[in-house]
Amino acid sequence: VGGTTKRPTIADVADAAGVSKTTVSFAFNRPGRLAPATALRIHDVADSLGYRPHPVARMLANRRTRTIGILTPQTLSVIFENPHFAAFSAGVATAVQASGYGLQFISPVHGSLARGIGWATVDGVIVVGLSPRHREVEHVRRVGLPMVLVDSAAVPDQPSIQIDDVGGAQLAAEHLLSLGHRSVLILSFEPPEGCGGEADVVATRRLTGYQAGFRAAGLRLRDTWVLAAPSTIAGGAAAFHRSWEDGLRPTAVLAMSDAMAVGAMQAAREHGLAVPSDLSVVGFDDIELARFTDPSLTTVHQPIHRKGEQAVEWLIALIDGSRRSMAGERLATRLVVRSSTAPALAAPPRTERG
């Protein structure tokens, strides 16, 4: 129970075993190059001393950390509570683990992402939800850190995972319109904090898709029926309540995330509305929960898990310098019709007040 004795180093082991540091290093990293007996003895000595190679020193000498980072502008705590991000992280984690890499979450330190990056020991980063022209993205590029963009916008010469937000959103809108809905409330993401007024690219694309759907039906979106909220269950619920108090009486909701959609369904119930007979709801993402709500949620499926895996694969290719085909065909989205949508009532209430 030595307490705070100094941590043994490779030199201590070398001394105790009567060999050189090189030999000890070999015992751990290239056991094949050593006489079996020597290797064994060294490991015994190391164990008895409680020695293990110092990871940081190892990284410095190797000039690689075998760790990749996930970079987001949001606070870590909101991230884990966001089902979409959690699922994405799961995809990333799967690929990372398969490649024998470590995973680090990089978030703003004292509000500064740059500072966070400055302390992160990673070989490359996956950047989520940041515009390619964002300050911090430029920073990473200048620093020369390998990087893959996700949920961002496409720029040439910059690997980025694209998904078909516009197409998916359009399908969602068309579905609702074809069911006869004309009073549609749109629940949009709130622009992420600390983003310097930059419009959230994903929200913009999805809105564009909704618009396209409306236009195809000869209609157009009304600004009053677009509400921004945090992409959470509570956020969606609050937004729906707000719209109700403002006198809006939608027959359908188009939510940019499943979390918001679930919140809207919950809020609707509290106002005595039945889903889908009184109110249809369409989400986005197709998180696991969407199959398990009551009624199950009609939503736009995107390959969240795959998105994470592909980001890692590309990033590691970038790190290894093995420039593989990073041709950016965008990942497809598709509408999944479940039980939260139904035809609009014959005479949908069109009033905007009372």
Add this chain to the structure above:
Amino acid sequence: VGGTTKRPTIADVADAAGVSKTTVSFAFNRPGRLAPATALRIHDVADSLGYRPHPVARMLANRRTRTIGILTPQTLSVIFENPHFAAFSAGVATAVQASGYGLQFISPVHGSLARGIGWATVDGVIVVGLSPRHREVEHVRRVGLPMVLVDSAAVPDQPSIQIDDVGGAQLAAEHLLSLGHRSVLILSFEPPEGCGGEADVVATRRLTGYQAGFRAAGLRLRDTWVLAAPSTIAGGAAAFHRSWEDGLRPTAVLAMSDAMAVGAMQAAREHGLAVPSDLSVVGFDDIELARFTDPSLTTVHQPIHRKGEQAVEWLIALIDGSRRSMAGERLATRLVVRSSTAPALAAPPRTERG
């Protein structure tokens, strides 16, 4: 543009600015000790060169990483999809970020946690769901890495966050029994993989609590009515289906996690059962979703977020050597009665077959 040019070092900056390495270092770490003009000039030069201090070298010289690790026996991917773990991580992340630390997830490399630890650059670890006598825990202790145990068992001289699993489970059981239920299906965690046959301590404690509740009512658990499943929505659903096919006809379900409870509710609906009139369901954890299911879920609340924060606080105290009061009063649990439980029907079906 430059492609693969060598990364600039502190020496390059020193040369370009016509000062010594020390001065450059001061410019970054102790700006106060420098003439303002000098500091400014150095920063300019550094920027134009694209220099940033190398995090790994920094760690080596400082002998601290300013990063803490979360250690779990599970695959990272299952972890993020588990709402309870996600919420716990959020709590950890909150505290970590407030302390200016980084966060790293450590998971088995090639099936070995020890190998994962060997490569992790952390000042200390939070160990989740591992028995104090687990091989890997012993390993961490021997290595002398500061450590806080969570969802584990209490041992003297080892900081660990305790929550009142037994008491909470007992409350849940008593609630159901007092409503007249006698045919109760228990959904238990599956023992985590790679745990070497070691019983999962949390599951054991909760089962003990259920038992205590039954005993207090003069009853006892029947083994046939305890089913193990993965702690997920799908796992809970599958388990309920299985029990139904086995001819079990419970009037109530006692699930060790909210995820499993939600799954059971979903499965019950598919068998034409209404919750709570035909089947009462009680969960455990009180995740955010529990308030938003339909019907909302009666469950045992535990302070998940707080659990994460406290783990970090203690760990950092350990790292800093500021031995604060780590007196282990266990965090309280309490029953939250919502809408998923109701009195049992007058004549509960007691048959175990058909």
Add this chain to the structure above:
DNA sequence: TTGTAGGCGTTATCAT
């Protein structure tokens, strides 16, 4: 206010 020199613990190169 700034510079000199040694150390942090490891791996890699090149001998022997």
Add this chain to the structure above:
DNA sequence: ATGATAACGCCTACAA
């Protein structure tokens, strides 16, 4: 099969 020595990039007494 093993060893001496020089990186790796930074920090920090201590000296000037």
